[in-house]
Amino acid sequence: MAERLGLSLDVVEFRPTQIREIAAIRSRLPVGKIYFEVPSGTDPAEYVAAIADAGGYAKIRTGGVTQHAIPSVHEVAHFLSYCVTRHVPFKATAGLHHALRGIHPLTYAPDSERALMYGFINVILATSMLSLGGDIGVASALLEDSLPTSFSFDGECARWRDQRFAMYELVHVRENIMMGFGSCSFTEPLDEMKQLRWL
Template sequence: MLAIRVLLEGSIDYAGLFPPAGLDMAAAVRNYGAYRSGEAAWALGRFVLPMSRLAEFELAAGGLLPRAPTPDGWRLAVLAGSDPAGEIRTLGEFNCRHAAEGSAAVTADVVELKCDSVEDIDRAADALPSYLQAYIEVPLRDNLEDLVAAISRRGMRAKVRTGGVTPEAFPSSPQLLRFLRACIEAGVGFKATAGLHHPLRAVYRLTYADDAPTATMYGFLNLFLAAAFLRAGMDESDAAELLEEKFPQAFDVGPNHIGWRQHRLGHKELELARREAIVSFGSCSFTEPVADLELLGLLQPEEPLRGPDPRA
């Protein structure tokens, strides 16, 4: 497998329902179905939706889903709301319904929650059945290390918000680096979400509107490689520079390695980073991230992107 695939395989959780794309359910599930059968399907992760919209998803996606039993069922990442305990019951019923032979094959096996305190994390862990993988979104505050330690103790994963549709939504590089370090030191896998449509850090429009504000966004390639290199022992000052790297020429992507400046990682280090550190990132577009990789020449010719526009 090519090194870029090792780093990014199954990494893009499709969040087309959310801003700035903000698609309706029918368009989002239609896109996801097309991406699953396209030539860039290797990069596609789960379909992301709020718990409150599961019934709407069933109506919109029913005709697109394969029939159970099949290893090719859709996988969902579900965002919990204000009543996790009650919503988990609903989620269990959803999964049971779709596990029956001949039913539409889809599994909601990931749940994402926001927790501001160790007590919130413990309550969430107590309410969750063991078959669900939980991602806990934590604020980047003074108690970050305590929150990550609690997530580790309860066998869950962390989530960080890396942007949004306003400039104020983006954390500083030191804040993001602190999150990466805390997760790696605690052995906690994590995902990122928001503001990661593009591979490299640069100034971009924050929405698709012609008059949209702009801000410096983090690149998902910067983020994944910073996590991978930190896990492999990179000095924090170098990792901070990597998070802020804007020049494509600084990266070296070969069949068996990915490099940044004088640093290099092979397949084994990349595999371990994906398994033990950075798992995925949420994006309201699937075509943009992969098309940008192509434009930068970071994908091999046999890995083209095919599929409809994410806003169609």
């Protein structure tokens, strides 16, 4: 259809409800970049394995407009670990407009429900830790850390507690593993980084 309209598709996304749909979708779209969203509340291992076999990319939702839409730390940490182990590039979307984990409004409505949300710095560094052979338990602790004093940045590296992430290691993760993260705001992530004096 895209060809008939004179369009070129660079990336497509699907939300499979069953693992077998992943191979079926790939068979119909044998080339191109396909993101498959891993359903929340499921064990991501089999989904990530199927995505790897299909040569696809994975997607995880780390938030939503209700507290129930936010996956557990266990689920997120294992998703990251499986993607690193199986060499499956991924992106994380929903609720990642805050730098660090913390309690925030889920929407911009004045009466919005508040919940404990993930921070994009936590997710990026947890992925980096796992890619360097780090322990999933420590990566989980990193995902849960909301203290700005636990983190520091300079021109050569990022640090979390006693862990050091060299810039070239972060670049490798960005180019090969964590393709990006989704935020409903362009300015909030930058503003928070500036407030924390990380930019």
